[in-house]
Amino acid sequence: MTSEVDVALAVLRQVHTEQKYRELKEALRESLDRGLVLSARWLGELVASLGRKLEPQLLDNDAETVGTKRGESDLFFYGKALFDAREYLRAASILEACTSKLGRFLRWYSLFLHGEKRKEEMLLEVSPAGCAAPCKPQNTLAASIVQEMDKAVQSDASLPEDAYICWLRGTALKACGCRKEALCAFIEALQRKPHLWAAWTALHELGEDYSSIISALRTLLETGKAWMFAFFLVMQSGTFSGETSIIPVLQALSSEFPDSVTLLHLLAHAHFSAHDFETAAELCRRLRELDPYFLDAVDLYSNILFVQEDQATLSTLARDCVQIDKYRAETCCVVGNYFALRQNHEKAVQYFRRALTLNRSYTTAWILMGHEFLEMRNTSAAVEAYRRAIDLDPADFRPYYGLGQTYELLHMPHYALYYFEKAATLRPCDDRMWAAVSQALQDIGRLDDAVRCLEKALTWNPDNWSYAKRAGDLFWETGQYDSAAKHYATYLEIRRALRAPHATIDTDEADVVVRMMTYLRQRGELKLANEYLEYMTAVESAEKRETMRKLACDASDPAL
Incomplete structure (x- = not known):
């Protein structure tokens, strides 16, 4: 053993400190490049230690290339190694002496991520995944980071010129x-670096009104350099205040960036939102062929299969995801959807909770768990799940719609109306939102407003016969018979087109026929009233047939 010790000490003393420094620094950079996090952490510590012994002229021959000031690159690489190892507070401490923009950014970002980590820990301490928290923890370091930034600007006025520092400040x-x-900080970051994706994403997640964001971006868009605005437009597609189809934008982007699985995912999502489930499913299948290990889109694919009630394909998808990464939040979501399709709501909730244990910021899991609680009539848990989703993404219409449905179930129409209106504001081109608002207005007796909302729903989906009938019923109840007849005629036309030859009609359709005959008889349009007799043979109810026969007889009476 003594001989080995002697050899080790002899070799250690034989190699000059400068050579050790160069070799260690080369190994550190190579380890960082290759993702060897623990090795890089140890090597970074050794490099920083040797750097304190050597003369300054022997250090930092790569400082300019790295983007740090002379004498800082050793500390920066050491801090970066600690950052990659997720030792954020320790990294921030090591980087405290750095005065370069890059070093300061990494210090402040390390502090911010430590604050986020602590926030998640506090959330877990006060409530398990999927349960209500008595309060919402905050990032306790955010305010001190802003103060430190402001203080640093006083000594280095060039700091705000760095786009990344502007984004981090925002x-x-x-x-x-x-x-x-x-919002101002994010816009400032994009003015300095229009392709800074983190700032575009932050703008979307800010949840501000779409028109106000566009107004703030106007100057930047006029420069013609913000080509990534097209990607932002895709993210914001659910918050437009007018009729806008995002599918052509996505198709153009997919043509520019062929075989991008993320763009395929977004295009599938757009078709899913447009209720084109077949196209959305086909795009998801193509995506899985291109990259079978890409799990970011599997929750969307499972939602599509759930709507299509394709249990066999959903089962296969769940099995494949479990084999790839069993403890991935998206995998748990797929399995949860599988159990939800089988009406095993308790098991579905269990997997959605597991997804949230893995990722508490997973908005989709909160929403789907809310749906399952609603199916189980656990309204308090459903409300909590939907509200957590809103906290995470205020621009997502789904939790607002879910809350509206929950309060509708609780017979609280004023609350339901508030959340349905929020959903309709975020998704004004979706007929379902306006139909839900109309129903809530009808429940509180505002029939005129309910009719107007139904007409908006018909604008976006003119082939929905249920909307036409509801609009006709509301107009009839308010005595607006001409408008009622117009919607009833549309309803009967759609139903006739959908009905198989020689099929019978139900009581609701027979009631509409009777009302139309009554309306036309009172207007003196006797010939048109008698044309509705063609429905008589298809009416199941003998009572309705007799009413129609009587109306036809009355219409033929010359005294009328």
Whole structure:
């Protein structure tokens, strides 16, 4: 053993400190490039230690290439190794002496992520996944990061020129609740670097009104350099205040970036939102052929299969995902959808909870768990799940719609109306939102407003016969018989087109026929009233047939 010790000490003393420094630094960079996190952490510590012994002229021959100031690159690489190892507070401490933009950014970002990590820990301490929390923890370091940034600007006025620092300042301001200031910071970051994707994403997640964001972006868009605005437009597609189809934009992007699985995912999502489930499913199948290990889109595919009630394909998808990564939040979501399709709601909730244990910011899991609680008539848990989803993504219409349905179930129409209106504001081109608003208005007795909302629903889906009948019923109840007849005629036309030859008609359709004959008889349009006799043979109810026969006889009376 003594001989080995002697050899080790002799070799250690034989190699000069400068050579050790160069070799260690080369190994550190190679380890960082290859993702050897633990090795890089140890090597970074050794490099920083040797750097304190050597003369300054022997250090940092790569400082300019890295983007740090002379004398900082050793500390930066050490801090970066700790950052990659997720030792955020330790990384921030090591980087405290850095005065370069890159070093300061990494320090502040490390502090922010430590605050986010602590926030998640506090959330787990006060409530398990999927349960209500008595309060919403905040990032306790965000305010101090903003203060440190402001203080640093006093000594280095060039710091705000760095787009990444502007973005990070906006992110910290958002965590402090200063949303308007955050919006300005994100816009400033994009003005300095229009292709900074983190800033585009932050703008979307800010949840501000679409028109106000476009107004803030106007100057940037006029420069013609913000080509990534097309991607932002895709993210914002659910918040437009008018009729806008995002599918052509996605098709153009997919043509520009062929075989991008993320763009295919977004295109499938757009078709799913447009209720084109077949095209959406086909795009998901193509995506899985291109990259079978891409799990970011499997929750969407499982939602499509759930709507299509394709249990066999959903079972296969769940099995494949479990084999690829069993403890991935998206995998748990797929399995949860499988159990939901089988009406095993308790098991579905169990898997959605597991998804949230893995990723508490997974909005889809909160929404789907809310749906399952609603199916189980556990309304308090459903409300909590939907509200957590809204906290995570205020621009998503689905939790608002779910809350509206929950309060509708609780016979609280004023609450239901509030949340349905929020959903309709976020998704004004979706007929279902306006139909839900109309029903809530009808429940509180605002029939005129209910009719107007139904007409909006018909604008977006003119072939929905149920909307036409509801609109006709509401007009009839309010004495607006001409408008009622117009919608009833549309309803009967759609039903006739859908009905198989020689099929019978139900009581609702027979009631509409009777009302139309009554209306036309009172207007003196006797010939048109008698044309509805063609429905008589298809009416099941003998009572309705007799009423129609009597109306036809009355219509033929010359005294009328």
